[in-house]
Amino acid sequence: MKLLTHNLLSSHVRGVGPRGFPLRLQATEVRVNPVEFNPDFVARMIPKVEWAALLEAADTLNLAEVPREPTEGYEHDEDFLRKMHHVLLEVEVLEGTLQCPESGRLFPISRGIPNMLLNDEETET
Amino acid sequence: MIDVQTKMTERALELLCLPEGQPSYLLDIGCGTGLSGDYLTEEGHYWVGIDISPAMLDAALDREIDGDLLLGDMGQGVPFRPGSFDGCISISAVQWLCNANKKSDIPAKRLYCFFSSLYSVLVRGARAVLQLYPENSEQLELITTQATRAGFTGGVVVDYPNSTKAKKFYLCLFSGPSAFLPKGLSEAEDGEEATESRFTKDRARYRMARQGMVKKSREWVLEKKERRRRQGKAVRPDTQYTGRKRRPRF
Numbered sequence: 001m002k003l004l005t006h007n008l009l010s011s012h013v014r015g016v017g018p019r020g021f022p023l024r025l026q027a028t029e030v031r032v033n034p035v036e037f038n039p040d041f042v043a044r045m046i047p048k049v050e051w052a053a054l055l056e057a058a059d060t061l062n063l064a065e066v067p068r069e070p071t072e073g074y075e076h077d078e079d080f081l082r083k084m085h086h087v088l089l090e091v092e093v094l095e096g097t098l099q100c101p102e103s104g105r106l107f108p109i110s111r112g113i114p115n116m117l118l119n120d121e122e123t124e125t
Numbered sequence: 126m127i128d129v130q131t132k133m134t135e136r137a138l139e140l141l142c143l144p145e146g147q148p149s150y151l152l153d154i155g156c157g158t159g160l161s162g163d164y165l166t167e168e169g170h171y172w173v174g175i176d177i178s179p180a181m182l183d184a185a186l187d188r189e190i191d192g193d194l195l196l197g198d199m200g201q202g203v204p205f206r207p208g209s210f211d212g213c214i215s216i217s218a219v220q221w222l223c224n225a226n227k228k229s230d231i232p233a234k235r236l237y238c239f240f241s242s243l244y245s246v247l248v249r250g251a252r253a254v255l256q257l258y259p260e261n262s263e264q265l266e267l268i269t270t271q272a273t274r275a276g277f278t279g280g281v282v283v284d285y286p287n288s289t290k291a292k293k294f295y296l297c298l299f300s301g302p303s304a305f306l307p308k309g310l311s312e313a314e315d316g317e318e319a320t321e322s323r324f325t326k327d328r329a330r331y332r333m334a335r336q337g338m339v340k341k342s343r344e345w346v347l348e349k350k351e352r353r354r355r356q357g358k359a360v361r362p363d364t365q366y367t368g369r370k371r372r373p374r375f
Contacts, residue, residue, distance in 0.1 A: 005173055005193040012204040012242065021206055035191075041148040041171060048150075048209065089171075113182055116175075116197035116204050120229060123201045123238075 001114055003061075004045060004088040007054050009114070011100035011107075013122045019102040022053035025060050027096035027109075035089045042085045043075045049088070058087060130216055133293065134161040137214045137254040138168060140282060140297055140307055149211035152246070154199050154255070155218020157181045159190035165214075166191040173210075175199060200235030202242035209246045213253035219296070220257045223264050236268060240275035240298075250301030253277070257294055268296065278303045284310040343368035 011020030051069055058066040066087050067080055074080050098107040098114055105122065108115050143149050148169045153162050156174025158181055165172045172192040176182050182194050197204065200222050222239060223232045243253060259265035265281065272279075277298035285291035286309065297306060339345065346368035354360050 002193050008205050008209040010204055010206045012202040020204075038148055038169075041150075044147070045150065050206075111183070111186055113186070113194045113196050116195055116201075117177075118198070118201050120227075 001093045001109055001112055002089055003054065003057055003091050003093075004049075006057055006093070006098070007049055007088070009098070009116075011103065011105065012116070013100055013103045013105050013118060016100060016102045020100050022050065022056065022101065023098040023107070024101060025057045025093065025096065025098060027061055027093045029093070029095035030061055031092045031094055032090055033092055035085070037082060037085050039078065039081045039085075042081045042088070045088065046070055046074060046084065049084075054087070061091065061093070063087060063091065128160065130160045131164050133216050133256050134164040134214065136284065136293070136310075137161075137216065137256055137295060138165070140254045140295055141212045141214060141252050142307075143170075143212055150209070152203070152205075152210045152213040152243075153192065154203075154213060154215035154243075155221070156185065156192070156194065157218075159185035159188055159192065159194075161214065161216045162190050162192045163188075175203070199239045200230070202238050203246050204242075205246040207245045208248050210251065211248055212251050213243060213247060213255075215253075215255040215257070217256060217258060219255045219268065220259055220264065223260070223267065233267060233271060236271035237274060240272045240277065243298075244276045244300055247300045250299075252279075252300070252304075253296075253298040255296040255298070257296060259294060265294070272296065272298055276300070280306045282307055282309045286311065 006023065006025060009021075009023055010018075011023060013020060055066065055068065065083055067083055071077055071080050092112055093109055094112045096109045098109065099105070100107070103122075148171060151165055151170050151172040153165065153172050153174040156162050156176050157178070159174060162172055162174050162185075173195065174185070174190075174192050175195045175197045176185075177196070177198050179196055182196055185194060195204075199218070219239075222236050225232055247253065257268070259268065269281065277300060279296070279298040282295045282297055284293045284295070295309075347363060350360050350363065350367070
């Protein structure tokens, strides 16, 4: 699971709504993969990123060199974009858990795939 | 030989009408082993796939796909923040929502849960193209009704409506203001054939349709077989031998 995906994931347990974000990340195994740098895509994703959640996740994973906030004119700042590219797309959590902040429900991550299946009592239906 | 799934993904992406030359962040519902996802990567997009089967996702991991995977049930909702995705595709997956696997499952509720959460996670104005195999017209209507209730506009695009083998249904949903629904593909080269029903004042007499046909010709035999099929009778499949000229002694 890449950090970009983690930044967009939200808990869909019944009754939680917008308070289901951000999912608290705990990682026991992390991997860094090289991914081709696409400045266009990274620049387009920056406005969607929730910075507080990203910084919290990056701190949990002990990542260095994480920009604290988008700089002015970030679309042309290649250094900034490269750093964001590394944080969002190259760091992968292989084993760990995600915790819903409102209900406390744990979603395990195995082989890089979070298990978001809910029980009958937890679904909206 | 290009896989059928890949062809359908190509068509779904075409119907998605994403801005040219721009990498998008897409959602793949029922991604399975990542066959459709591979095509998305090839086209330069980034994607997240959801599937309910751990076996399929394991197979996807072995294929080393580029997108992120989630183990999840689309009928429980899509677990993302509002406005996360630029578009959504699905290949041969949404019809499964109509099956009630547990006694407590109500297909209509699961469909509504799926569509309302999908509407929320898409960026305003984004599209979702869902290729599906509806069992019958009631099922298709159930699905489209729930999608409309969730706030989507759009419709069903049918490719090759006259061919039982090639016929494909694409549910095209728009989350923003009503957009123009693309035309389905058909056999006719000129593309003049209408794929939606036309309501006109003039009524063609049914008998006119059969006047052109000589009795017992190959055309007539094929038409008669088609008629009996429509009546629901058991009819042999059409082959190259159907209605062929026999020796005079026959």
